[in-house]
Amino acid sequence: MKENKVELPSILISIFILALLSFTFINANNYYTININENIDSLALYNIDNIDYIDLNVFVSALNLKSFFKRTQESFRIESDNSYAILSINSPFYRQDGKIYKMPFSPIYYNDLMLFPIYSIKQIFSKLLSSNASIDNHSITIKEQCIIKKIIENKKSIDIVFNHLPKYETNTTLRDIILFINKCGTDNIILSQKKKTGLLRAREIITDNNDITFILTYDPKMKLDYIDEKGDTLKLFFKERQTQPSGNNTMEIKTIIIDAGHGGKDPGAIGPTGLKEKIVVLDISFRLKELITANFKNIKVIMTRTTDKYVSLKDRTMLANKYPNAIFISIHCNASHNKNAKGAEMYFLSTAKTDWARAVEERENASLAFDISTEDKKGLDFILWDLAQNEFLKESSHLAELIQGNFEINTKNPRGLNQAGFYVLKGNYMPAVLVEAAFLSNKEEEKLLKTADFRKKIAKNIFNGIKKFLSDYEKKNQ
Numbered sequence: 001m002k003e004n005k006v007e008l009p010s011i012l013i014s015i016f017i018l019a020l021l022s023f024t025f026i027n028a029n030n031y032y033t034i035n036i037n038e039n040i041d042s043l044a045l046y047n048i049d050n051i052d053y054i055d056l057n058v059f060v061s062a063l064n065l066k067s068f069f070k071r072t073q074e075s076f077r078i079e080s081d082n083s084y085a086i087l088s089i090n091s092p093f094y095r096q097d098g099k100i101y102k103m104p105f106s107p108i109y110y111n112d113l114m115l116f117p118i119y120s121i122k123q124i125f126s127k128l129l130s131s132n133a134s135i136d137n138h139s140i141t142i143k144e145q146c147i148i149k150k151i152i153e154n155k156k157s158i159d160i161v162f163n164h165l166p167k168y169e170t171n172t173t174l175r176d177i178i179l180f181i182n183k184c185g186t187d188n189i190i191l192s193q194k195k196k197t198g199l200l201r202a203r204e205i206i207t208d209n210n211d212i213t214f215i216l217t218y219d220p221k222m223k224l225d226y227i228d229e230k231g232d233t234l235k236l237f238f239k240e241r242q243t244q245p246s247g248n249n250t251m252e253i254k255t256i257i258i259d260a261g262h263g264g265k266d267p268g269a270i271g272p273t274g275l276k277e278k279i280v281v282l283d284i285s286f287r288l289k290e291l292i293t294a295n296f297k298n299i300k301v302i303m304t305r306t307t308d309k310y311v312s313l314k315d316r317t318m319l320a321n322k323y324p325n326a327i328f329i330s331i332h333c334n335a336s337h338n339k340n341a342k343g344a345e346m347y348f349l350s351t352a353k354t355d356w357a358r359a360v361e362e363r364e365n366a367s368l369a370f371d372i373s374t375e376d377k378k379g380l381d382f383i384l385w386d387l388a389q390n391e392f393l394k395e396s397s398h399l400a401e402l403i404q405g406n407f408e409i410n411t412k413n414p415r416g417l418n419q420a421g422f423y424v425l426k427g428n429y430m431p432a433v434l435v436e437a438a439f440l441s442n443k444e445e446e447k448l449l450k451t452a453d454f455r456k457k458i459a460k461n462i463f464n465g466i467k468k469f470l471s472d473y474e475k476k477n478q
């Protein structure tokens with residue numbers, strides 16, 4: 001009997017606690033997710049009488065909306081640029097943009113918290129949030145379009161101000177910073193600018209529908225120190241360079257990067273009988289690699305692709321810039337509406353000079369279109385390289401000339417040297433040449449390009465040019 005008396009209150013307490021728990025608890029396994037530009041917040045849910053609620057204050061601030069709570073009137077006002085809503089505690093009626101509506105459950109006031117039923121989130125918040133918010137009973141996902149709002153040049157830093165900081169990758173060369181920014185646009189800022197003084201000497205933006213490649217060329221006396229993120233601003237800090245870059249530095253070429261054009265879903269040019277540029281140029285690239293490794297024991301050969309796979313132009317550039325003291329050879333086959341056009345052409349990076357060079361440039365740059373997910377490719381905007389900024393222009397043109405020379409000797413119809421603004425050459429801070437080995441659009445040359453002999457000859461022509469270039473380079477740097 002004694003024992004029962006002792007037990008009874010503890011049973012009552014247990015029942016009381018159980019009742020309390022079933023009445024309300026923070027639903028630990030059940031969260032409401034707010035995903036704004038991949039920044040994810042998980043908010044606790046409160047289950048009361050089997051209805052899930054969310055803390056309205058926490059919820060509204062996670063969505064960056066304004067709110068005002070009037071305790072005297074027990075009303076809660078939520079505002080955005082698009083809409084406003086006034087909710088009342090314990091009432092299913094609410095006012096939104098001047099009209100009265102009803103929701104299935106009422107907001108409640110509990111333990112000093114204003115709780116809102118999650119089943120009504122969509123009903124009220126779809127008007128408050130922008131149209132690109134997707135809302136359901138468990139999550140809100142908002143993808144804001146990233147925009148570069150302005151670029152501020154300071155004495156020793158450059159600020160790039162976004163509406164919100166995007167995901168980005170950077171690549172630095174001796175004189176440029178290349179920023180690859182996914183899904184971003186620009187907001188009326190000057191896209192291209194060149195000047196002779198100050199920290200920022202040139203800026204150019206290669207933009208398609210969504211993505212941006214941003215090349216900032218800075219004062220050669222300066223050097224990028226570090227990059228910092230502050231709010232929605234990317235801050236690039238510079239310091240003075242101890243030794244200035246100059247053409248007199250003894251620099252030994254250590255790497256040759258062979259870039260077989262196109263690949264995978266991007267076939268490049270296609271011949272009259274269906275021979276694809278991507279296949280031919282990969283074979284030539286392998287032959288060139290063999291020749292280099294057999295003849296130069298101390299030079300490393302890097303290929304941007306070794307299989308028939310698609311490599312974005314961004315990845316080619318990123319890869320190339322990993323190797324200092326390199327030269328870059330991009331191998332392609334030409335195509336023309338003029339079926340009689342034949343021969344080899346060399347290109348080095350610069351502003352396109354002739355209509356012909358411009359046409360080739362356009363075609364090769366069309367690979368960029370494969371990087372674009374949407375159909376609309378009109379936005380492709382190539383702002384071309386600043387000639388004066390490119391220290392390696394002379395080297396590039398010399399290398400192009402030497403390769404061309406071999407084609408002149410070994411091929412009957414050489415076409416010559418050209419300058420063009422190829423994206424793949426852009427941002428490569430090294431001597432860089434694009435070889436258009438022969439015309440796939442020409443019946444005879446397509447037939448030749450199918451033979452191992454002709455491909456071997458092409459590889460040999462390129463190799464001999466490189467060989468001469470390396471020996472000239474060595475002499476110059478002695």
Ligand SMILES: [Zn+2]
Pocket residue numbers: 261262268269277331332333364
């Ligand atoms: Zn090509």
